[in-house]
Amino acid sequence: MSAFVQGRTGDWEIVIGMEVHAQVVSNSKLFSGSSAVFGASPNYHVSLVDAAMPGMLPVINTECIRQAVITGLGLNAQINKYSVFDRKNYFYADLPQGYQISQFKHPIVGEGEVQIELADASTHIIGIERLHLEQDAGKSLHDQHPSKSYIDLNRSGVALMEIVSKPEMHSAEQAAAYIKKLRSILRYLGTCDGNMEEGSLRADVNVSVRKPGEPLGTRTETKNLNSVRFIMQTIDYEVQRQIELIEDGGVVVQETRLFDTTTGMTRTMRGKEDAHDYRYFPDPDLLPLKFDDAFIADLKKDMPELPDQIKSRMVQEYGLSSYDANVLTEEKETAAFYELASDGRDRKLTANWMSVELFGALNKAGLELSSSPVSPMQLGDLVDLISDGSISGKIAKEVFADMFETGKNAKQIVEEKGLKQVSDEGSIITMIDDVMASNQDKVDEYRSGKEKLFGFFVGQVMKASQGQANPGMVNQILKEKLKG
């Protein structure tokens, strides 16, 4: 199913493919022992290998191999037990070896898929073409000196997974859903932190347009987009540009483009004629990478649950709505928080409290879930107090607001403020009797058919109990009593 775009000459179909570079979570770089941590002062994490000193040799970091295979499993992809590292040759000041070690003909992971869900609740499968491992380059700083460029090699050699989708997305919304879902999967797996601002996750977006049913149009590739918004803007801009170009009699040129974050437009970076000849060939310093089924089986055993699995479990076993399950599984931390908070108690009630009250309060305070003043256990305790009738839902909101502000436990607040719900039948009957006695006229009206007054009686009883009477019991007893 594709959403078409209306042009002057009719409908256009958008075709989008994405190459996502995801930095592998690992202590050290892909081929050296230096730290892969972000944010150190320039050239602090640089080994002899990273700086390509004479005679230095790469040695594969097995942790990165594990992470790539785990990611492959998470994408339901084919795992290649035989893969090869190749050299991609080109010159640049922040590429010390004069080549990037990557995988060209034989990637570690083959075809897989990602399922996305759009706002209209439709689901789509986006195919994954391949995933391969490669080294990151260093960083060139051109604004530190009037005539010189400075080079920071901290990133040089850090492991990246390049995840290549098939050209199976047809709108900016789908592309956004794809990158979000991919990010979520990587974070659940713990193979990439997904931090787009720090550049741990960035995308090259290929866009082309065609008349429905026609062969693929010429695509452009826009490089290095590090936010979902930029990806969507790029697609919108490129689609408009390409349609207008073709409708005005022009042709789309296959080229690499750059996105300008200030204007929201893309511009030419280099054309096809300037494209590098990378002279790929197998890196003779590294033997082909081989592992057996047992290696994969071991990793499979420890695979964490992924969002799609958790979601269906929440719907089927916990009885949550698809919407609630979606909200609770988008982020790994949210799902983990919820699982803890709801464990052994009313799942649906906990989900409500989390997605309405907790998220509302966090939003208002501008806080992330990770810095929530209310812990999962504390939220769970609050839910227990509601479930066992100790406090009413209304009182619970008050208690929650207090918890959020002070970090105190629900029980403590209830006790300190004397908010415990009255569930003692005797005292509720007494209160009801009192209210009925002092409102005999209304009792008569009710009994003569004005049943709308029921709410008035409930209100009076609750008021008399300072809101602490168990509303269910009040309802039930009051109904009996009013019957006369």
Place this chain on the structure above:
Amino acid sequence: MSDLLKMTAAQALSSLSKKQISSVELTTAYIEAMEATHELNNYVTSTTELAKQMALDADKARADGNAGRLAGLPIGVKDLFCTKNVMTTACSSILNGFVPTYESTVTSRLWESGGVMLGKLNCDEFAMGSSNETSVFGPAINPWSARDGEALSAGGSSGGSASAVAAGAALMSVGSDTGGSIRQPAAFCGVVGLKPTYGRCSRWGVVAFASSLDQAGPFTRDVEDSALIFSVMAGHDAKDSTSASMSVPDFSEAINSGVEGMRIGIPGEYQMDEMDNEISDLWRQGRKWLEQAGATMVDISLPHTKYALACYYIIAPAEASSNLARYDGVRYGNRIEAETLDLMYEATRASGFGEEVQRRILIGTYALSAGYYDAYYLKAQQVRRLIKQDFDTAFSDVDAILTPTTPSAAFSLGKPVTDPITMYLNDVFTVPANLAGLPGISVPAGLSKQGLPLGLQVLAAPFREDRLFSVARTIELQAQFSLAPARAAGELQ
């Protein structure tokens, strides 16, 4: 100390352990020999002060009963090995002044075993050449002189390593062999040169020429010394992914076991038309010696030999074109400043690399280019597999293979080689072992009519260096070759 320079390493070790000589005495004799043979241009960097200190340390270790396997033996190192705090240039202008902060694995092992470093030895620039003439320091000169007195090439690329051992300016030395760079100069200079099985010696810290072919190995006066130093150099290194995780055996038995009962192959394809008659004669002589010693000589065929040189001159430059990309003027070595980054690269690399290195970078870049990769690089890799299969088949029948090391004796220096192909032909007998990853040894076996040393090459299956030592030692005993170059130091003359 008149006999000091004549001793083999094994003899020196024996005298050292009997306290008949000290390492300081031995080292001093070699330092003097280095000075006496200065005109041979073997050393590009001398580390005499370091050598004296290491000799003192070795003597002390021996006195303390902690002598390593090479304690006190003076050793020279090809300038391709990175040596900590000692300038390492690969004999290229582009690395002029480069001082590593690290020590190659192979040389580390030598020094940890008590070896004494004399200095860095001349070689072809980035090990690319067969005459040592591409060195930015000028060629190392062969201590042997032709009857007409003309200066001769020490061979290459490890020319300085071979010449220094022949001239008595190093007791032993290390070099590297990518297509014959140990065996050819060893043959030219009348010393023993070993190219171990690919993966035996770590490549970590050795300036790379062609990664899938490069292998470090020793130059020595005899086969026994070769086994001695090789067993120290070899061994698994986790820092080199292509290093073999095989244990290194004790070779002392192999050296004396002889060739009785061995089957030794003679490949018909190595009988070439262009080969000097005296080389054919020597080869025939070698066969006779081995037969007399009890080996069975077997005619074998290595049908893809004729493609080896062409295959090598695709693969080696292809890898080199990529390996040498790091010499870009950005982080170390020479830089020629220019307006833009691309212009800086061009100026730096045009001035920093010599003609032969530039030629090979161009060949290699071409061979890997889009549209040519399949025809050249991929095809060469296929041929390489066939060459390896030839050897696999041969070694299912024979224990070793005997060939000449080179098609001729050492050639004159100063006659500029206008045709690079002529120079490349020098490697015709040695290249196949690199392509197949086999161990090979060149052992001096006789003299040419001009009075120049000639070598025989022995090849064996991967990791069967023991067989090389058995066969080479047998040839050595029969040949009774005497190392007597005209331009050696002291009493070696």
